Amino acid sequence: MxxxxxxxxxxxxxxxxxxxxxxxxxxxxxxxxxxxxxxxxxxxxxxxxxxxxxxxxxxxxxxxxxxxxxxxxxxxxxxxxxxxxxxxxxxxxxxxxxxxxxxxxxxxxxxxxxxxxxxxxxxxxxxxxxxxxxxxxxxxxxxxxxxxxxxxxxxxxxxxxxxxxxxxxxxxxxxxxxxxxxxxxxxxxxxxxxxxxxxxxxxxxxxxxxxDQHLISEKEAPKAPGMKYKHYSPDVPVWIIEGDQQVFKRAIEWAKSKNQRIGLYADDQITSIFLNDVGAVYSFGEDSVEQGTKSLFAGLRSLDEQNIEVIFAQAFPESGLGIAYMNRLKKAANQKIIKIDSIFE
CATH class of the missing domain: 3.90.870.10 (DHBP synthase)
Structure with missing residues (x-):
């Protein structure tokens, strides 16, 4: 067709x-x-x-x-x-x-x-x-x-x-x-x-x-679209990074120690700092939840197509539009919300 x-x-x-x-x-x-x-x-x-x-x-x-x-x-x-x-x-x-x-x-x-x-x-x-x-x-x-x-x-x-x-x-x-x-x-x-x-x-x-903050499992029937526990996911794993550039730095060092090629979804400041430390970047521009939300799916798609093995994505506070942004990002990450300090030790 x-x-x-x-x-x-x-x-x-x-x-x-x-x-x-x-x-x-x-x-x-x-x-x-x-x-x-x-x-x-x-x-x-x-x-x-x-x-x-x-x-x-x-x-x-x-x-x-x-x-x-x-x-x-x-x-x-x-x-x-x-x-x-x-x-x-x-x-x-x-x-x-x-x-x-x-x-x-x-x-x-x-x-x-x-x-x-x-x-x-x-x-x-x-x-x-x-x-x-x-x-x-x-x-x-x-x-x-x-x-x-x-x-x-x-x-x-x-x-x-x-x-x-x-x-x-x-x-x-x-x-x-x-x-x-x-x-x-x-x-x-x-x-x-x-x-x-x-x-x-x-x-x-x-x-x-x-x-309703109930997460629908794969075996449950949702009343509305987009309620599944995992959704909006690229083929490579997504990790949510919460915190300043030092947190990104530790996360990137951790992934590099495992020889993983990294994709980075973040604002201009973060992507410019780590441009030479990762395999691919997608900047959504200024540090605003509006810009991050508008570009989220495009960014995940773009990074997924660039031969990478893990995506690190910038978090936003869960208020206002940030609730919708984090809802989609958490599902893309399969709810892998983890304390950076406990993982990257």
């Missing part, structure tokens, strides 16, 4: 392929998604096959407006209007109880709920509107690997497996949306996956919000 790259002038062609059961990758402000008609069970199952994704994982349904959600959800929680008015279109996914016989189990993961999102990308909103159907949209990559933040990442993983890619350049945020569950019996919304919309931002709009 030839994988065609579509431009904004070719959205009609891409939408026609969607209607005929084909898969089209699409851009969002977070990462690129792998789009299929959410009402076409055969097409949705093809998404799982192409990604190599476990079929117990529910899929996020992408819509072009809130009216589209109303076709599948009968009773909305009281917080819904405020959330939609404040954060849609945007990087917030909302989980609702759905009406019977609307989406197949291939979409829901066998649950009675569905996660909906209205992405903040005009090309993709136009694609959904033109296709006239909601789109499932897991990240457009091989399952478990770093998510794609450019059309080139998608092509690297899925060329020859999908019909096309709608290209809109690099994504702006770099990690997937915040997932908020609105179906709790006590009425308190629960963050199942952190993202750019923080707990503090949500609470300014709707009051109390809980955070």
């Amino acid at each position: 030839e994988t065609k790259q579509f431009t904004a002038n070719q959205i009609d062609q891409a939408a026609d392929l969607i209607r005929h059961g084909e898969l089209i990758a699409f851009p969002t402000e977070t990462v690129y998604g792998l789009g299929a008609n959410a009402l076409d069970e055969k097409a949705v199952k093809q998404v799982y096959k192409v990604k190599g994704r476990p079929s117990d994982n529910p899929l996020i349904v992408h819509v072009s407006d809130f009216e589209m959600v109303k076709q599948y959800v009968k009773d909305f929680p009281e917080q819904t209007k405020a959330l939609v008015d404040s954060f849609w279109p945007g990087p917030l996914t909302l989980i609702f109880d759905i009406q019977p016989n609307t989406f197949s189990a291939a979409v829901t993961g066998g649950l009675n709920t569905v996660a909906f999102r209205m992405p903040n990308n005009q090309k993709t909103l136009d694609l959904i509107k033109t296709a006239g159907v909601p789109l499932v949209g897991p990240s457009a990559n091989t399952s478990g690997k770093p998510s794609p933040t450019t059309a080139q990442h998608v092509y690297h993983d899925l060329h020859g497996k999908i019909a096309g890619i709608l290209d809109d350049g690099p994504t702006q945020i770099g990690v997937e949306s915040t997932v908020l569950d609105l179906t709790a019996k006590n009425g308190v919304p629960v963050i199942l996956r952190p993202g750019a919309i923080t707990k503090e931002s949500l609470e300014q709009v709707i009051g109390n919000v809980c955070v």
